[in-house]
Amino acid sequence: DIVMTQSPDSLAVSLGERATFNCKSSQSVLSSSNNRNYLAWYQHKVGQPPKLLFSWASTRGSGVPDRFSASGSGTDFTLTISSLQAEDVAVYYCQQHYGSPITFGGGTKVEI
Amino acid sequence: EVQLVESGGDLVQPGGSLRLSCTASGFSFSAYWMGWVRQAPGRGLEWVANINQHGSETHYIESGKGRFTISRDNAKNSLYLQMNSLRVEDTAVYYCAAGEGFIVGVHWGQGTLVTVSS
Numbered sequence: 074d075i076v077m078t079q080s081p082d083s084l085a086v087s088l089g090e091r092a093t094f095n096c097k098s099s100q101s102v103l104s105s106s107n108n109r110n111y112l113a114w115y116q117h118k119v120g121q122p123p124k125l126l127f128s129w130a131s132t133r134g135s136g137v138p139d140r141f142s143a144s145g146s147g148t149d150f151t152l153t154i155s156s157l158q159a160e161d162v163a164v165y166y167c168q169q170h171y172g173s174p175i176t177f178g179g180g181t182k183v184e185i
Numbered sequence: 186e187v188q189l190v191e192s193g194g195d196l197v198q199p200g201g202s203l204r205l206s207c208t209a210s211g212f213s214f215s216a217y218w219m220g221w222v223r224q225a226p227g228r229g230l231e232w233v234a235n236i237n238q239h240g241s242e243t244h245y246i247e248s249g250k251g252r253f254t255i256s257r258d259n260a261k262n263s264l265y266l267q268m269n270s271l272r273v274e275d276t277a278v279y280y281c282a283a284g285e286g287f288i289v290g291v292h293w294g295q296g297t298l299v300t301v302s303s
Contacts, residue, residue: 113288115230122280122293123222123230134291166230170287173244175220175232 075100075169079178086183092154094181096167101147104171111171114143114152117180118163126152128170159185187211187292189281194297201271201301207264207281207294215259217291218284221266223277224296232289233279234266248274271301 076099086092102111110130115123125134127143130150140155154161162185167178193205205221220235234245234255243255254267264281278298282290 111287115290117230122295123290124293125288125291128285128288164229168230168232168289170289172287174246175235175244175287175289177230177232180229 074174075102075171075176077167077169077176077178079165079167079181081181082179083182083184086154086157086185088159088185089156092157092161092183094152094165094183096145096150096152096178098148098150098169102169102171103147110146110150111169112145112150113168113170114150115166115168116161116163117166123166126165154183157183157185187283189283189292189294191279191281191294191297194279194299196300196302197271198303199271199273199301202267202269203271203299205266205268205279205281205297205299209262209264209281209283212283212292214262214283218286219255219257219264220282220284220289221255221264222280222282222289223275223299224280225274225277228277231277235284235287235289236264268299271299273301275299276301 078097112130113128114126117123131143164180188210191207221233236255252270256265278296280296281294283292
């Protein structure tokens with residue numbers, strides 16, 4: 074199984090400041106056949122279902138503000154919020170979509 | 186508007202069974218992989234099972250193999266999860282999700298609570 078490890082577990086950021094958090098996979102999720110990274114990011118707010126932010130490591134999901142960016146390749150990935158807004162308080166999860174079993178990271182909780 | 190509405194969550198005793206249902210609207214259900222993701226109290230997201238567009242390919246979390254069965258009815262825009270031999274550790278909110286391949290959740294339901302307790 075591909076183990077996804079996120080860091081830090083939680084992060085307190087001031088409004089308007091940058092938030093950066095990481096996701097590491099136990100094996101590469103980069104496909105040699107298509108040179109794409111099989112890594113997704115989700116935002117999960119309290120009382121709501123998760124929302125897809127990015128797939129393929131950096132392909133923005135529908136309606137995702139451009140203050141969110143994602144990067145990385147192979148085993149190391151980063152999600153950045155360039156200027157934190159109050160509505161960004163949530164837990165952020167990475168998920169590998171390379172193969173079964175599908176696995177999520179443990180999440181990073183972002184607070185103000 | 187895209188909607189996924191789960192139902193079937195309940196309180197059940199250990200060893201019991203439940204069938205979760207999810208009804209979709211507002212998108213082309215038959216074009217998507219479908220799946221279930223759960224969140225136990227105080228825990229993170231955990232993928233449970235998924236099924237391809239035609240129902241010919243299914244995948245399960247290891248702890249669900251032999252106990253859970255995922256199925257779909259494209260004519261009814263519906264997804265199901267039959268859960269047998271339920272354990273206390275299956276207690277969670279179960280989300281229905283529409284995905285693309287193994288990208289589990291492009292669209293999500295609001296979730297249904299399954300509680301396994303004596």
